[in-house]
Amino acid sequence: MNHPYWVAFSSIVFKEVRRFMRIWQQTLLPPAITMVLYFIIFGNLIGSRVGTMDGFDYMQFIVPGLIMMSVITNSYGNVSSSFFSNKFQKSIEELMVAPVPNWVILLGFVIGGVSRGLACGLIVTALSLWFTDLQVHNIWVTLSVILMTAVVFATAGLINAIFATKFDDVTIVPTFILTPLTYLGGVFYSVSMLPEVWQWVSKLNPILYMVNTFRYGIIGISDIPIFAAYGMLFLFMGALMSWALYLLHTGRGLRS
Amino acid sequence: MTKALEIKQLRKVYDNGFEALKGIDLDVEQGDFFALLGPNGAGKSTTLGIVSSLVNKGSGTVRVCGHDLDTERERVKRSLGVVPQEFNFNTFEKVEDILIQQAGYYGLRPRLARQRAEKYLKQLDLWDKRDVQSRMLSGGMKRRLMIARALVHEPRMLILDEPTAGVDIEIRRSMWRFLTQLNAEGTTIILTTHYLEEAESLCRNIAIINHGEIIAQAPTKELLKGKQRATFVADVRGTLSEAPALEGLSSRLVDEHSIEFDLTNGQSLNRVFALFEQAGLDVVSIRPKTNRLEELFVDLTTPSQQEATA
Incomplete structure (x- = not known):
């Protein structure tokens, strides 16, 4: 694979991976510590009083959601902070003057974000084995949904960074939109426990579909039909990637 | 012979309504050492920014080494090396990594990228700093790092926007020698500078831009004869x-x-x-x-x- 685009793509990905590995104390360690606390407090201490959820131990029920939560926040956070830092330091100009097509830039940053998301997901999965037994119900569903979710949120992170003009702008979306949607996305509970109207409202939250499909892949239960989840993931991937490409093409936030 | 740079009726109006370029024409021959001079805000950086794809153009045409910026942007980019006015590298990256990374963006495989990085870091006296984070470099070293980075894909034309701003006289003179040698080897060089003795001693042709218009363009000797x-x-x-x-x-x-x-x-x-x-x-x-x-x-x-x- 010596095509210039492939070399440029792998250069971007390598740079992104090197960045989050270099600052692992900020990128890989915090999600590990946070998730261990979730396992101890929600899974062990509170979970032992909650009993079972849809026929599974509470710990077994929440682990897929917590893995997914870590993948979502880290895929998003990696691209939004890295791309914005590149903009802020003007080092994005290194890419803008080079003969790298916009779709290569997009894919490079997205795969960089996906790499960190999956690395964190893997760390959290490994840590969860201290607290519960994990048996994968459907490996293909598990892998495909986590990969597609990481791609969706890494792309969303890039769009956030393109619009951002200051560092506050890359923290607003995760704090006020991503975290609430994740908590309300069925990580800690089954939506079937909610009154019917709130079940309907919950189904407007795309993260609910991702969490439930991943949970289906791990333990074989889901509150929603998994094909609907795949449909939504494809829709989001297509829409967000098209939007990001359009923004890169117009030079929004990059070229005056 | 194909011109290194051909600009026709180039206009640029920024979103705030400021008309930076009012339809300029500019020709630079292959192998030339060319200076674009003008006071602050005259339109120098906008012109070079458009040629480098860092600024969107309004209207007009730009051709670099015969390639049209609108229809052959990738070829234009491959023909160009760009040294901007402000430092624009990741300050946490190591010096050598910055060059290898940039070579990768131009499609150079890692082995060749490492060879080129070594070549230009040595030529610009930065080889012993290759493992240092770029933020630790002095101002003069940072300028030379940007020149090395711009050359790593060995472009036909090098654009330098105030390359010697803020560097001491000794480093400035060593950069002049390096650029003169590079030009003698066939690389077309276009620079902007506020040090007019730099333009007078280095450049064969000069254009002066003011308020978004080219007000003089001629060989340096002719311009000075007219003084x-x-x-x-x-x-x-x-x-x-x-x-x-x-x-x-x-x-x-x-x-x-x-x-x-x-x-x-x-x-x-x-x-x-x-x-x-x-x-x-x-x-x-x-x-x-x-x-x-x-x-x-x-x-x-x-x-x-x-x-x-x-």
């Missing part, structure tokens, strides 16, 4: 209380030991020395007040000067 007046300072032995009356020469007292006088085209220094002798003045030394290009630049870009010389 009608030069100001010199003569230091004399003894003490002066007023400027002496020298026939046909406009002179002013600088201090009690120095006289400033204007020499127009056609007047010789021999005649000046004769006038000094007639006035009983013993000239110890004589020097140009400023360099010729600087005087020409001021004449062309300062409104009051333009009116005075009109």
Whole structure:
């Protein structure tokens, strides 16, 4: 694979991976510590009083959601902070003057974000084995949904960074939109426990579909039909990637 | 022969309504060492930004080494190396990594990228700093790092936006030698600078831009030939209380030991020395007040000067 685009793509990905590995104390360690606390407090201490959820131990029920939560926040956070830092330091100009097509830039940053998301997901999965037994119900569903979710949120992170003009702008979306949607996305509970109207409202939250499909892949239960989840993931991937490409093409936030 | 850079009717209006370029035309030949000069805000960086794909153009055409910016942007980018005015590398990356990374963006495989990085870091005296984070470099080293980075894909044309700003005279002169050598090897060089002696000594052709318009473009020698007046300072032995009356020469007292006088085209220094002798003045030394290009630049870009010389 010596095509210039492939070399440029792998250069971007390598740079992104090197960045989050270099600052692992900020990128890989915090999600590990946070998730261990979730396992101890929600899974062990509170979970032992909650009993079972849809026929599974509470710990077994929440682990897929917590893995997914870590993948979502880290895929998003990696691209939004890295791309914005590149903009802020003007080092994005290194890419803008080079003969790298916009779709290569997009894919490079997205795969960089996906790499960190999956690395964190893997760390959290490994840590969860201290607290519960994990048996994968459907490996293909598990892998495909986590990969597609990481791609969706890494792309969303890039769009956030393109619009951002200051560092506050890359923290607003995760704090006020991503975290609430994740908590309300069925990580800690089954939506079937909610009154019917709130079940309907919950189904407007795309993260609910991702969490439930991943949970289906791990333990074989889901509150929603998994094909609907795949449909939504494809829709989001297509829409967000098209939007990001359009923004890169117009030079929004990059070229005056 | 295909021109290195061909700009026709290039216009740019920024979102805030500021008209940075008012339809400029500019030609740079292959192998030229070319200076684009102008006061701050004249349109130099906008012009070079458009050529480098860092600024969206309004209208007009830009061709680099025969490739059209609108239809062959990737070829244009491959032909160009860009050294911007402000430092624009990741300050946490190591020096060598920055070059290898940039080579990768141009499709150079890692082995070749490492060879090129070594070549240019050595040429620019940065090889012993290759494992240092770029934020730890001095200002002069950072400038040289940006030049090395711009050359790593060995472009046909190098654009430098104030490459020697803020560097000491020794490093500036070593950069001049490096750029002269690079140009001698065939790379077309376009630079902007506020050091006019730099443009005068390095560049064969010069364009002066002001308020978004090219107000002069010619070979450096021709431009300077057209300069009608030069100001010199003569230091004399003894003490002066007023400027002496020298026939046909406009002179002013600088201090009690120095006289400033204007020499127009056609007047010789021999005649000046004769006038000094007639006035009983013993000239110890004589020097140009400023360099010729600087005087020409001021004449062309300062409104009051333009009116005075009109």
